[in-house]
Amino acid sequence: MKYYITTPIYYINDKPHIGHAYATFVADTFARYHRLKGADVFFLTGTDENSTKNVEAAREKGYSDIQHYLDMQSAEWQTAWKELGITNNDFIRTTEERHKQGVEQFFRLVHEKGDIYKGTYQGLYCTGCEAFLRESDLADGLCPFHKKKPELIEEQNYFFRASKYRAALLEHIEKNSDFIQPVSRRNEIVNYIKDHFEDISISREKIEWGIRLPIDDSQVIYVWFDALINYLTGIGYGWDEKLFARYWPADLHIVGKDIIKFHCALWPAMLLSAGLQLPRRVFAHGFFTIEGQKVSKSLGNAIDPVQLCAIYGIDVVRYFLLREIPLGGDGDFSELRLQDRYESELAKGLGNFTSRVLTLAEKCEATVFEAAAIPAEQEAARAVADLRYAWENGFEQCVLHESLAAIHDLIAWADRYIDKTKPWALLKEDNKTAVQTLSILLELLRQASLFLYPFMPHTAAAIRERLGLSGIAGDGVAWLQWRAERIHSVSKKENLFPPLAPKP
RNA sequence: CGCGGGGUGGAGAAGUCUGGCAUCUCGCUUGGCUCAUAACCAAGAGAUCGUGGGUUCAAAUCCCACCCCCGCAACCA
Numbered sequence: 001m002k003y004y005i006t007t008p009i010y011y012i013n014d015k016p017h018i019g020h021a022y023a024t025f026v027a028d029t030f031a032r033y034h035r036l037k038g039a040d041v042f043f044l045t046g047t048d049e050n051s052t053k054n055v056e057a058a059r060e061k062g063y064s065d066i067q068h069y070l071d072m073q074s075a076e077w078q079t080a081w082k083e084l085g086i087t088n089n090d091f092i093r094t095t096e097e098r099h100k101q102g103v104e105q106f107f108r109l110v111h112e113k114g115d116i117y118k119g120t121y122q123g124l125y126c127t128g129c130e131a132f133l134r135e136s137d138l139a140d141g142l143c144p145f146h147k148k149k150p151e152l153i154e155e156q157n158y159f160f161r162a163s164k165y166r167a168a169l170l171e172h173i174e175k176n177s178d179f180i181q182p183v184s185r186r187n188e189i190v191n192y193i194k195d196h197f198e199d200i201s202i203s204r205e206k207i208e209w210g211i212r213l214p215i216d217d218s219q220v221i222y223v224w225f226d227a228l229i230n231y232l233t234g235i236g237y238g239w240d241e242k243l244f245a246r247y248w249p250a251d252l253h254i255v256g257k258d259i260i261k262f263h264c265a266l267w268p269a270m271l272l273s274a275g276l277q278l279p280r281r282v283f284a285h286g287f288f289t290i291e292g293q294k295v296s297k298s299l300g301n302a303i304d305p306v307q308l309c310a311i312y313g314i315d316v317v318r319y320f321l322l323r324e325i326p327l328g329g330d331g332d333f334s335e336l337r338l339q340d341r342y343e344s345e346l347a348k349g350l351g352n353f354t355s356r357v358l359t360l361a362e363k364c365e366a367t368v369f370e371a372a373a374i375p376a377e378q379e380a381a382r383a384v385a386d387l388r389y390a391w392e393n394g395f396e397q398c399v400l401h402e403s404l405a406a407i408h409d410l411i412a413w414a415d416r417y418i419d420k421t422k423p424w425a426l427l428k429e430d431n432k433t434a435v436q437t438l439s440i441l442l443e444l445l446r447q448a449s450l451f452l453y454p455f456m457p458h459t460a461a462a463i464r465e466r467l468g469l470s471g472i473a474g475d476g477v478a479w480l481q482w483r484a485e486r487i488h489s490v491s492k493k494e495n496l497f498p499p500l501a502p503k504p
Numbered sequence: 505c506g507c508g509g510g511g512u513g514g515a516g517a518a519g520u521c522u523g524g525c526a527u528c529u530c531g532c533u534u535g536g537c538u539c540a541u542a543a544c545c546a547a548g549a550g551a552u553c554g555u556g557g558g559u560u561c562a563a564a565u566c567c568c569a570c571c572c573c574c575g576c577a578a579c580c581a
Contacts, residue, residue: 007581008581010581011580013579014579014580017579017580017581018581019580019581020580020581021581022581023581024581182521183521184508184509184521186521187521188507188508255581256580256581257508257509257581258508258580258581259581285581286509286581287509287575287580287581288581289574289575292574293575294574294575294576294580295579295580295581296578296579296580302579302580324516324517326517326518329509330508330509330510330574330575331517332516334516337516340516340529340530341529341530343530344529344530345529347541347543348541348543348544349543351540351541351543352540352541352543352544353540353543353544354540355539355540355541355543356539356540356541356543356544357539357540358540359539359540360539360540363539401518402518405518405528408528408529415544415545416544416545416546418539418540418544418545419536419537419544419545419546420545422537422538422539423539424537424538424539424540425539427539495541496541497541498541499541
């Protein structure tokens with residue numbers, strides 16, 4: 001089984017902020033889950049470098065050598081993802097030669113298909129949107145999104161015959177109910193395709209930065225047409241057909257809710273034209289506010305994910321973002337709520353459970369913990385199997401907060417089990433039963449570490465270390481079996497989630 | 505007819521597509537426990553599910569109307 005997942009490629013006119021990190025963490029969590037399940041995973045992210053915005057940013061910052069600026073910025077993004085422990089398999093930049101080759105190849109295919117034609121375009125172009133607007137889109141003559149007066153542009157452009165694929169797209173969406181998620185977005189897209197999806201100008205005459213049209217080098221390819229193709233060129237399209245064949249089609253595109261039209265209408269239409277398979281699923285995550293206010297640099301509330309992780313730890317931030325905001329919805333990022341969740345769910349929940357089990361296990365002085373032929377063993381295995389179903393379902397249905405809930409249920413179940421069996425009392429009276437009971441508890445902890453791994457990889461490793469187990473290197477499908485690994489040399493070590501230092 | 509999100513115990517949320525005893529976390533009350541990070545377990549109080557209609561045996565959920573809140577200059581997922 002292969003699994004190919006992508007994030008959007010990001011504009012690099014500034015540093016990554018918490019919103020970018022969120023989308024990337026989400027994708028990374030899926031990638032880790034599928035690796036754990038033994039899939040052949042390819043996880044791609046990258047940077048969108050052919051946008052006019054980048055060029056403007058470079059100029060503003062005084063760089064005359066645009067490519068040099070892009071190299072620096074892209075490097076900064078790659079460093080950020082590395083520091084945040086993102087496990088992308090590759091990183092695609094749209095100014096790379098391999099991308100350019102793929103785009104040219106793709107363009108030729110679409111051209112040969114007869115889906116490119118030359119026309120005169122007269123329209124209102126908003127550089128904020130990187131798109132032409134209709135008269136009816138405007139509010140008081142301004143772009144409704146950017147409150148900016150669009151420029152009247154009249155030029156000879158090449159058009160992509162998107163309208164030709166309208167019916168096929170609608171049919172595909174109808175037949176594949178999972179294609180666009182969440183459902184509310186699907187409805188939005190269906191309306192959009194029915195009412196507004198028309199042939200689109202895919203070249204620009206007066207822009208100097210970008211990929212030249214293979215059939216007319218006086219024109220540059222429209223940035224979205226170019227950018228979307230990263231999902232192909234990132235896995236070999238145009239430069240390694242074997243690799244490409246191994247991973248295409250994408251199993252999941254993670255995108256922001258603002259760019260679903262491009263991903264759910266234009267992109268599939270492009271693929272249909274090129275005769276390529278469509279991605280299996282596009283999932284639109286929501287946006288969040290920061291302490292109730294929108295993300296905004298002028299308000300100074302843009303959060304640097306690297307800094308945030310330096311304070312709380314990567315796992316805690318990942319956990320919080322995925323726990324606090326149901327995937328697909330909008331949410332609010334609040335540091336106070338992060339601290340609340342840290343205290344109640346991580347320190348007092350997971351951390352305390354780990355701590356009490358390990359302490360008890362150390363006290364009983366056993367060196368190896370194995371399965372015992374007692375009813376409790378079966379009961380625990382059954383409980384975990386049920387929870388695993390919920391956990392897996394959360395990933396399959398893109399409702400990750402339900403997977404996290406399954407982890408909490410597992411810990412709650414185990415905490416209740418401790419209370420019921422009172423191992424601290426058993427240790428005094430009946431060491432054999434105590435070892436059996438603790439053995440079950442340690443297995444529950446091991447199971448928890450696996451459930452936790454996609455969300456909190458470092459914490460999972462820390463728990464496993466305490467159980468005398470190796471780190472998770474993928475291919476953990478066998479490990480998920482009850483009692484799949486032998487637990488030995490248990491050691492408590494320091495607490496997983498120490499109390500937070502009081503904030504000054 | 506611009507686009508979108510939301511209104512559910514004191515706080516924050518899930519549930520709404522696919523109707524079926526109103527769920528979770530925090531806080532509060534009471535009891536238990538002493539292995540554990542003053543942690544854990546149990547019981548309990550607390551909700552006209554924004555409003556008004558409609559459909560239905562049954563509505564937070566479906567339909568209609570309405571009220572209110574939030575985001576949409578630039579940066580920006």
